[in-house]
Amino acid sequence: MTTTPAGTAATASAVSVRGADKVFATKRGEVVALTGIDLDVAPGEFVSLIGPSGCGKSTLLRLIADLDSPTSGTVEVFGTSAHQARLDQRYGIAFQQAGLLPWRTVAANIALPLELHGVGAAERAARVDELIELVGLGDFAQQYPDHLSGGMQQRVAIARALAEKPALLLMDEPFGALDEMTREYLQAELLRIAAETRAAVVFVTHSIPEAVYLSDRVVVMSPRPGRISAIVPMNLGRSADRAEDIREDAAFFEMITAVREALHGAPVTGARGVETR
Numbered sequence: 001m002t003t004t005p006a007g008t009a010a011t012a013s014a015v016s017v018r019g020a021d022k023v024f025a026t027k028r029g030e031v032v033a034l035t036g037i038d039l040d041v042a043p044g045e046f047v048s049l050i051g052p053s054g055c056g057k058s059t060l061l062r063l064i065a066d067l068d069s070p071t072s073g074t075v076e077v078f079g080t081s082a083h084q085a086r087l088d089q090r091y092g093i094a095f096q097q098a099g100l101l102p103w104r105t106v107a108a109n110i111a112l113p114l115e116l117h118g119v120g121a122a123e124r125a126a127r128v129d130e131l132i133e134l135v136g137l138g139d140f141a142q143q144y145p146d147h148l149s150g151g152m153q154q155r156v157a158i159a160r161a162l163a164e165k166p167a168l169l170l171m172d173e174p175f176g177a178l179d180e181m182t183r184e185y186l187q188a189e190l191l192r193i194a195a196e197t198r199a200a201v202v203f204v205t206h207s208i209p210e211a212v213y214l215s216d217r218v219v220v221m222s223p224r225p226g227r228i229s230a231i232v233p234m235n236l237g238r239s240a241d242r243a244e245d246i247r248e249d250a251a252f253f254e255m256i257t258a259v260r261e262a263l264h265g266a267p268v269t270g271a272r273g274v275e276t277r
Helices: 057-064 082-089 106-116 121-134 150-161 180-197 208-214 241-248 248-263
Strands: 015-026 030-041 046-050 072-077 093-094 170-174 201-205 217-221 227-235
Touching: 015 057, 015 208, 030 057, 030 227, 046 057, 046 208, 057 072, 057 170, 057 208, 072 082, 072 217, 093 150, 106 121, 106 150, 150 180, 150 248, 170 180, 201 208, 208 248, 217 248, 227 248, 241 248
Parallel strands: 046 201, 046 217, 093 170, 170 201
Antiparallel strands: 015 030, 015 072, 217 227
């Protein structure tokens, strides 16, 4: 059962975007990055954004995170404005680069958001211990980032993003710079973490197999000006006890084909409930 933050209606979407446009002013004139974006993400749902470079995937994520503002339209997180959600720490965020502070240990990096918000030492230590175990770094709590592999650094970044128990996790190509073996391992770990925390996830990626493996729905975006051209539900019969088997399932390859067809504007085959726009 998925829970929602205190004081929020049970029916509130984790993310609700309505009529969002984003226009950037440049020396050469205006650049339309996004146009007419309408999107809902349910509590506990895993949604990936995929599309060609420059289509506005990261821009849309930044609007949800209140790191930028829409030129028009609205963005809400659990029924409040994106700005208020940021102030209330309703979400955690992780980027392609882990962004760890090199002079702080793994434990101290994870603890940073809790320190900044005045969480007491005992509660902070307990939460950090819980998160270190969640991401499988129990033997590395007192290590520094330069002693960790890239994959381990990303696990620290995910733990830090989860420090304040957000019901929404925003991720911008967090595995993009990793080797394929590490990437597949962390994909499986992320599914486990999302299931255990029951957080909704909005995940930006360029990888079709990654989007298919991780997602409940894949949102396909068009070349600039970015808009949602299709939403493809992942009909994989996903469950926690068969996450490792998904990549060998015929349905996995069918969903890869469906997303690829949507990216290229072809009729989508082998997928039920596809929404085209």
